[in-house]
């Protein structure tokens with residue numbers, strides 16, 4: 127992030143649909159700025175005009191019909207000129223971008239996210255495309271994704287409410303224990319971006335951050351293969367340890383990061399299901 131004006135300006139947008147959020151913010155900035163300028167001008171004129179003793183200000187309780195009409199007109203301008211338009215524009219942008227979940231898109235990369243005090247766990251389905259199987263890839267505070275493909279996340283929390291926040295992708299979703307939420311985004315730029323928690327979730331909330339690495343397709347495939355090999359190695363090591371009489375999970379996970387899949391299985395989602403990847 128080499129923006130010299132940061133944090134005065136918005137974070138750099140590296141996503142397909144981020145401009146939609148920026149457009150709504152720009153509209154709100156300009157429209158409320160115009161109303162602020164008009165109000166400041168009215169006040170300034172009133173102060174300057176009634177400055178001398180010759181033009182005494184006339185006080186009113188605003189009970190006259192004319193006063194009420196002026197107040198109602200000003201209120202209507204704000205309500206319909208700014209608020210209603212902002213709501214409609216927001217709904218449009220959500221419909222055109224953020225709510226178009228890639229349920230039927232076979233190219234979408236699906237990842238399960240589990241928040242906990244104070245870290246992010248990520249679980250990829252591995253080569254078989256199925257979660258909660260032996261070849262799942264599990265990472266901590268590190269989400270790697272390929273460029274120009276939809277990334278579809280399903281999220282839950284182990285303990286308290288967190289919020290998965292991607293400032294450079296204009297996306298944020300609450301991560302709630304006992305519930306499953308979802309979000310999607312499409313990276314347009316290779317680079318490393320910040321993952322933050324946007325809900326105050328305890329003493330070390332400020333430490334709850336991760337890295338989102340956007341890679342080219344080849345590098346992502348190479349990383350996936352390496353991670354899959356590591357998973358297989360861990361699984362075989364766990365089997366050896368397990369046969370020696372311990373209770374180590376044999377699927378190569380730490381058990382902690384595996385919480386997501388069991389939570390997903392037991393918590394009803396609000397009407398969507400992972401479609402199995404090809």
Ligand SMILES: [Cu+2]
Nearest residue numbers: 288323327334
């Ligand atoms: Cu948090």
